[in-house]
Amino acid sequence: MEADVLNALKSRIVYISGGVDLDSNLLVVVQLPAEQQPWTRRHIELSINYLLSSLSKSSLSNGLVAIVDVQKCSWRLARDLIKFITQQLDDNLVKLYAVRNDAFSVQTCAKSYKRGEPIVISKSRLNKFFNLSELPIEIGGLQHYNHDEWIRNRMQIDEFKKFFELTVTSIKTLKENLANTDSMRSSEIEQTMKLCSITYNEIQKHIKQLLNNGNKLISHIVEWQSREAILSQDILDAREEIKIRLNEIEREQTSLSLLWNDLEKSLDDVKELMQLEEGVSYVTNWILSTAESLLNGQLKVGYDVQSAEKLRLDHEILEFQCWKTYGYYGELLYKIDNFPGNKESFAFKDLLSQRDFMDFVCRSFATRLERRRNLLITSVRFYRLVAEYFSRTSNVFESLLQTQSDNMDNFEIAKVKLQKIKESQLSLGSIEKELVKEGEKLSDILSMPIKDSMSRDIEVDYSEDIANLREVLDAAKTRFKIFSDSLDIQKLTLEQITNIHSCEKDAETAIKWVESLYKVMLKSHTHVGCNVSEIQNQKDEHQAFQDTAKSTFNYGIQLLNAAFALRQSCKLSSDKNLETIDQLKKTWKNLHAVSQEQMTRLRVSAVFYRSVDEHCAKLEQLKASVIKLKDIEERERKIVKLRKYLAVRERLLVEVGRMVRLGRLLRTRLKEPFVLNNDLESMSSEENIIALPTDNSIATDSISAKLIEVSRVAESLDAVLHETQDALNIFENNNTATVAVASTSTSVIDRKTSAGNTSDDWNNSLKSSTEDESFVTASEYATSRSSSYHTASECRDHSPWWTDTAERSSVDLDSSASDPEQQPIIKVLSASSSSANASFDNSENSFRSPISFIDQNDSDSKVKAESERSTSPVLPPKVPSPIEDYNLPPILTSSDKKIYTIFESPTSTPSQEDEIVERKMEIDPFDERELYNKGAASKNDIVATTISTIVVHGGPLQLVIALLRVRKS
Incomplete structure (x- = not known):
């Protein structure tokens, strides 16, 4: 320890007492003197540097906490020394506490701590940051620190x-x-x-x-x-x-x-090195003299299998003579590499140089010896492959000639022969490649230069051997080319025959798949759901089923077409192929017909259920609107509203009648089986699956329930309308007309009921449903005289009760008419509707028209009635509520019956009278129907034509009824 450092430590201005703060940071105590001396900063610097050097890195890693006792000195001096102490401790300092007298201001203590700034604190408050047992007595702690003993130990x-x-x-x-x-x-x-x-x-x-x-x-x-x-x-x-x-x-x-x-x-170790040097010298001299002379005496490669094999045996004898020297060479290498002595000495380095030369000589000789051995082995292998190749090609040529003379119609024999030809071609091809590879390898080895053990070139002439080798290779390649051409032609023919068999076999499998799909469809895909969502799921499943069947059919057709083309290419008979095509098409035709029928049923059912629900909702909406009439106090306004609702009811019941006929036709269709044609007679009765009418009993019951429901809703609507009419009490003076019209309507009901079971042809009326995703109702077609009913737009031209009000939207139920003059003559319901209120299940047209027949020819009375409505509206008598017909002519005043000639024809447009059946019929004037003003303007006797649909067992039938008026003389 130096003297100045010792003096600085003895001054006890800076020391480490061994204490720590609450965060386990090491404590450094600094005692500042009352006055600054010239040596103060020097002592602080030396003491801090010594203490930092005496601490380990692990102790300094936690950081130091300095406590500077400034109680004896002024605060100005303390600030300078604290700044100096902070610079000396540098990054090792975590916190610095400046201890002052208890009387100092506490403003500094209230500030938040910032790194590099001292924390000024009184001695009495140190216990908040330190344990008193960790502090020396000089600054208010309990630790007895002996600084003199610390210096002696240091x-x-x-x-x-x-x-x-x-x-x-x-x-x-x-x-x-x-x-x-x-x-x-x-x-x-x-x-x-x-x-x-x-x-x-x-x-x-x-x-x-x-x-x-x-x-x-x-x-x-x-x-x-x-x-x-x-x-x-x-x-x-x-x-x-x-x-x-x-x-x-x-x-x-x-x-x-x-x-x-x-x-x-x-x-x-030096003695052992001398022995190793002697062994290295012996091995090197034997290789350069004896071994080189023995190897130079063997240079030939042979010209056939026998000569090459003899030269290989002689070379093995030479290798056996070299094995003893090789063994000694390996022993020396092992001893030198594992020398236990000092490998950095000059003697060992000299030995390493000698060993490297010995290793070079031995490896060069071994390389030449290995090259000679590979040359002889390649020569033997090459001549063996040549002999085998010529022998195998001769045998394959003989079998090829025999194959060409055999019958090629047998698929099994053709498959076996094709497999043999492929195996022979692969085998001979591999032999030919191996032969060429070995020949080129032998030629390359012979062309390479030869070097002795000292890497000096040795001149050896192999030109004759190389020329002989080239001749053999050229002969083998020429033979292989001729052989490959003939073999490829025969293989192509056999492959085509095999492909024909494979395609036709796969096509038969496709036929079985189509038949299986047909049976599965008849067994599992003939049911019809009872609601729209269920039917939609069935449509999706059925569409996927159709796609699968069509893909299978296309797969079979493509296979048969390919087989047909191959048969023509091979000039084979194609009768069996054509029979298979007919069988596949026949099976597909049956499946496609039944599949389309089922898809049509599903589409029509979806339209029926959706339309019935919509119509029921509209009827309920209309019923609610009629009930709301009770809340209206003005009588005239009620009558106007009632007139409007009756017109809306007329239009709505037209659509309801159409949908009822569609539901009955659908119900009849669902009871019929799918398999009815004679194309399936070839199938055995055990395998033929027939979808019986009872399979869709749930669907037919559901349709009947829907028909009953719509009938119930319509009847409830009529009941509300009757109550409203009775409440208005506007028919007191019209009883006579009521009886007359009621009798007329009854006769119409009887005639229409007799024809209520007729229907249009299923395939003609629903042909568009098989092409579209949803069924197209009759109201979507253009106006035609051949339809079994008239649309609302057609009735406007022929019916006396279709006026401006009828053109209003059926949805606009709550709109009021402010001007009564703009409304048509009201057509109201009869009070006696119980006898004529037939159900939809008993008549094709479930309701009769509520419109009374007013003579349209009397225009003066009509104008008069129109003018009187503004003061006291007088309404015509009520007629039966259920609708029998949608287009009724005005009431005729004449009571004479007229005779009409009726022609019935199976088509809608007969060209000659002798093609139809003529019948006579007397028709009451009140029952004249479809005889409108256009008939009076006609120049011939044909007044009107209508089509009625009659549903019979086995399919629909259309009858054309022509009503002809007989001229009076």
């Missing part, structure tokens, strides 16, 4: 370190002297050992003394620690450092002893 520790450094330096110097003996001879090594023996013994004594002093110092520190409650951290770090240095000096002592022992063994 001096002993520094003396130990100094003696340790001197000992280590001596050991390193001796090692360097002993290490230089590698380049010395054996005599020089002995002289060096005598000179270094004295130094070696002295170093051993110093090491022993150093170990003794270090152990004593450790024991003293342990004893001191047992007496003191808290020991300074630098002393604890010094104890650990002493232990490390003691271990280090022990390792140095061990290494020095080993080095000295190695030097003693180096003398024995």
Whole structure:
């Protein structure tokens, strides 16, 4: 320890007491004097540097907490010294506390701490940041710190370190002297050992003394620690450092002893090196003389299998003679590589040079010997492949000629022959490639230069052998080319025949798949759901089923077309192929027909359920609107509203009637089986699956329930309308007209009921449903006289009750008409509706028209009635509520019956009268229907034409009824 450092430490201006704060940071105490002296900063700097050097890195890693006692000095001096202390501690400082008298201001204490700024605090408040047992007595703690004893221990520790450094330096110097003996001879090594023996013994004594002093110092520190409650951290770090240095000096002592022992063994190593040099010289001389002369006597390669095999045997004898020298060579290499002595000596380096030359000579000779062996092996293999190739090609040519003369129609034989030809072609191809490869390899080896053991070129003439080799290769290649052309033609023919069989076999499998799909469809895909969502799921599943079947059919057709093309290419009979195509198309036709029928049923069912729900909702909405009429107090306004609702009801019931006919037709269709044609008679009765009508019993029951529901809703609407009419009490003077019209409507009901079971042809009326995603109702078609009913737009031209009000939207139920003059003549319901209120299940047209028949020819009375409505509206009598027909003519005043000629034809447009059946019928004037004003303007006797649909077993039938008026004479 230097004198100035010792004086600085004795001044006790900076010391480490061994205490820590609450965060386990090491405590450094600084006692500032009352007045600054010239040596104050120097002592602080030396003390801090010494203390930092005495602490280990692990102790400094946690950081230091400095407590500066400024009670004796002024605050101005304290601030300068605190700043200086902070600079000296630098990054090791975590916090700095400045302890002042208890009377100082506490404003600084209230500030938040910032790194680099001191925390000014009184002595009495240190207990908030430190445990008093960790603080020395000088600053208000309880620790008894002995600074003098600390200095004595530090001096002993520094003396130990100094003696340790001197000992280590001596050991390193001796090692360097002993290490230089590698380049010395054996005599020089002995002289060096005598000179270094004295130094070696002295170093051993110093090491022993150093170990003794270090152990004593450790024991003293342990004893001191047992007496003191808290020991300074630098002393604890010094104890650990002493232990490390003691271990280090022990390792140095061990290494020095080993080095000295190695030097003693180096003398024995020199003798062993001399023996190894003699062995290396013997091996090198034998290779360069005897072995080279033996190998130069063997240069030929042979011209066939026998000569090449003889030369290979002679070469094996030469290799056997070299094995003994090779063994000795390997032993020398092992001893030199595993030499136990000093490998850095000049003698060993000389031996390594000789060994490298021996290794080069032996490897060069072994390379030439290996090249000669590979040359002979390649020659033997090449001539063997040539002999095998010519023999195999001859056999394959004979079998090829025999294959061409055999019958090619047998698929099994063709498959076996094709497999044999492929195997032969692959085998001969591999032999030919191997032959060419070995020939080129042999030619390359012969063309390469030859070098002796000293890597000197040896001139050897292999031109004759190379020319012979080229001739053999050219002959083999020519033979293979001729053979490959013939074999490829025969293989192509056999492959086409095999592909024909494969395609037709796969096509038969496709037919079985289509048949299986057909059976599965008849068994599992003929049901119809009972609601829209269920039917939509069935449509999706059925569409996927159709796609699968179509893909299978296309797959089979493509296979059969490919087989047909191959048969024509091979000039084989294609009768079987055509039969298979017909069978596949027939099976697909049956499946496609039933599939389309099922898809049509699903689409029509979806339209029916959706439309019925919509119509029921509209009827309920209309019913609610009629009920709301009770809340209206004005009579005229009620009548106007009622007139509007009756018109809306007319339009709505037209659509309801159409959907009812569709539901009945659908219900009848669902009861019919799918398989009805004669195309399936070829299938056995056991395998033929028929979808019976009872399979869709749930669906038909659901349709019937829907029909009953819509009938119930319509009847409830009529009941509400009757109640509203009765409440208005506007038919007191019209009983006579009511009876007349009621009788007329009854006759119409009877006639319409007789034709209520007729229907349009299923395939004609629903043909568009098979093409679209949803069924197209009759209201979506253009106006046609051939339809079984008239749309609302057509009735406007023929019916007397279609006026401006009828053109209003059926949804606009709550709109009011402010001007009664703009409304049509009201058509109201009869009070007696129970007898005529037939259900939808008993008649094709479930309701009869509520419109009374007013003579349209009497325009004067009509104008008069229109003018009188503004003062006291007088309404015509009520008629039966259920609708029998949608387009009724005005009431005729004449009571004479007229005779009409009726022609019935199976088509809607008969061209000649002899093609139809003529019947006579008397029709009451009240029953005249479809005879509108356009009939009067017609120049011929044909007044009107209508089509009725009759549903019969086995399918629909269309009848055209032409009503002809007989001219009066």
